[in-house]
Amino acid sequence: MQSRRVVITGMGQISPLGMDLESFTNAFDSGTSGIRKIESLPGDALPSPYAGEAREFTGNIADFGDVDKNAMRSIRKNLKVMCREIQMGVAAAQRALQHGGLGSGSFDPERCGVIYGSDYMMTLPEEFDKATAACVNGSGEFDFEVWAEKGLPEVNPLWLLKYLPNMPASHIAIFNDMRGPNNSITLREASAGAALGEAMMTIARGHADVIVAGSTGTRVHETRTCHSYLQDPIAKGTDESCGKCLPFDLNRKGMIIGEGAGALLLESLEHAEARGAKILGEVIGQSICTGWNSDRSPNRPAAIVNAMNMVCRDAGISASDIGHINAHGLGSQQSDWDEAEGLTKFLGDSVKTMPVVAMKSYFGNLGAGSGVIEVIGSLLAMQKKQLPGTLGYSTPDPKCELNVQADSQEIASDGVFVSLNFSPQGQASAIAIRGV
Template sequence: MSASSASAREVVISGLGVVSPIGIGIEPFWNSLASGKSGVARSEFFPGVASPDCVGGEVKDFTDEAARKIYLKELRKSLKAMCREIQLGVASAMLALKHAELNLDTVDHERLGIEFGANLMLSAPDILASAADACCGENHSKPFAFEDWGPKGLPRMEPLWLLRYLPNMPACHISITTDARGPTNSLTMDDASGNIVIGEAMRILLRGSADMMITGCTGTTLHPIKTLHMALFGDLASTPAEPEKRCRPFDLHRAGRVVGEGACTLLLEDRAHAERRGARIWGKVLGTGATCVSDKTGTPQFRKALASAMASALQAAGLRPDQIGHVNAHGLGTQAIDIAESQAIHDVFGADLGRKIPVTAPKSYLGNSGAGSGTLELAASVIGLQHGLIPPTLNYDTPDPACPLNVVRGEPLATSNKVVLSVNVTRFGQASATVVEAI
């Protein structure tokens, strides 16, 4: 393919599938964003999680029954090989294809690909308990004996255990269901995954290796083991008492991150292909950027990483900072990372514009689902901009002088500029960003 023909291609969003703590599907999701309805509450499905007061952003509408009878009805025989994270991701992909009105009987399956992100998936303690007990002697009379795992422990594991927790399995199930035979990849980049899979899918489409890419992420930090890890990090919010007020990005009184779960898939498509099949186009992907920055001791440098990722995305999009309508922030709600993100926005946009450009932080509704966050948060902006609105940030009551940003709060903010820069960063200092123009 020639450089000129590659540059003539455009990558558009022709479908969105949302599975979130504030609603499943576009309309419930947007209604919650527009009305300021939080999805953070006390967990009903995971009563043993280690988050303070068992609080998190839980997809309460995604029950086992709903998965079997509604969202994964056609895949119900495969549910036994899917942990909850996988189910959320596959359900979001099916919703995206339905939203895109894609007839799988008419597509060229050799040119349908998948880019999907996920967290590393962990078994719940009860899954491992019986096998672990078998290696500890009768009545736990001895320490865990590794040499007993093969002959005594492993036979007690469920036969499909490994398949239920592999992070490449969302892409696997989606590819089998859709008969996607094009480029397929799985990424595990934690919070940075969403923008990175979009970038990978975009480049596949631009070089003409596919016509459509099912592009999404699933993730959870609302998990018995993962919340324990988060608790050991020491930055889980325990105040205020009301769960829905726990996640407070950029607020002076923010107390830490809030765990969550969720998934979102975008159907990315070559524009000419989308137009030929009469698809509605929701947005155009203009550019992405990613970087990882740490010092010589391995300490993450969040400010530099975030600034570099945003600058790279702008450069790839061929845009100046003053052409961006708003920033969809990582907005984790921790002291250090919120300050670093604020500083990075000023580094990229300058002191004056850095104070003026609208900023929204969807984690205030959703909590942090790790890999699931990036695509969900971008979807909040893309959907909002269809209404000419930027979603507000919840719980931003007292501005922090250390984070001098124009955080949208209260009501959605009307805007005529439909270009959004969305950014995320991991606790290891890997940052990613995407620029999208809503249509």
């Protein structure tokens, strides 16, 4: 069966750069960073007080956009069983549906689905405050032997629903009566590209006409932030330089934690044209790869080369057909070296001329939420025919031989770009999109 063309008809995002597409693109135009001193956590107690917080998102029903009354009632009722990551994911999806003009009752529920990426979601410590206190004995020690009798009854019976990574896709499907394919992908930063790729293939093979595809993630969280500072190469320190994400720059200090979610409304070309939808781009290729060494350690450069080669093969293009690459650009030393090595091997002689942008320089690492937001950034840039520069980039790292620019560059609105993301464990995903 001949595969169907898959187009993008709606976009929604929640990020440190705001909650609407206008404020998002204005930040790129003005070179405004969403990384500031952290407010949701005690910055003085952290190795660095800087983060990319989605400050405008409060979890209020108004944050979900102009939803109809039925969806509004359902969302408001279920807010209490959604952690912040899930709430952001649902809000981004609702905004993508609204942006694409796909309202309730205007589609076949059996032919519409949801595919969403996320990080693993961590419980807030306060979920277990009362339960833990109930198990403290007379010596002030926690007694696990009485957990079942005294502790467990103090835990909210619905607490687990707030943190399951399949819940964004579940809630979005229920709120919008989408009964078609539903899937959840948890591959850290590679989740976004994997979710978009799975959505593209689901529509292309005829199993759905419409898919809401997105991802949500955070590194700004009472527990997750502690894990990040223990495990990830984060910029540490209190001076201003430690509050800047500087991908591929010689003076980079490390990654900056952040939070956010993005969603795209994907449709078959036939479905979009039949309803008169405005087409924003076409997803033409996808890939997901893992690179490993013989000792089972991750080989990120190999994963990147494989992902880029596969996405081009899937899209039927060559490296020279790519207009720009939206890079992972974490801003940490080894990660950027690995990415530069992989892209240099893939690009060959064109490495000096291929435009590369790293949008995490504006908002930090949003975990699984980064990838779709970066795709939205490239789509908006192509609409304006102007690719934003990588914020703060001034001193090239000689080990990163990429064409990264601090200033904006003119690009074609109908060109092709590839969005690349990868995890520390060596999982890489890439998506190729053609503008209109």
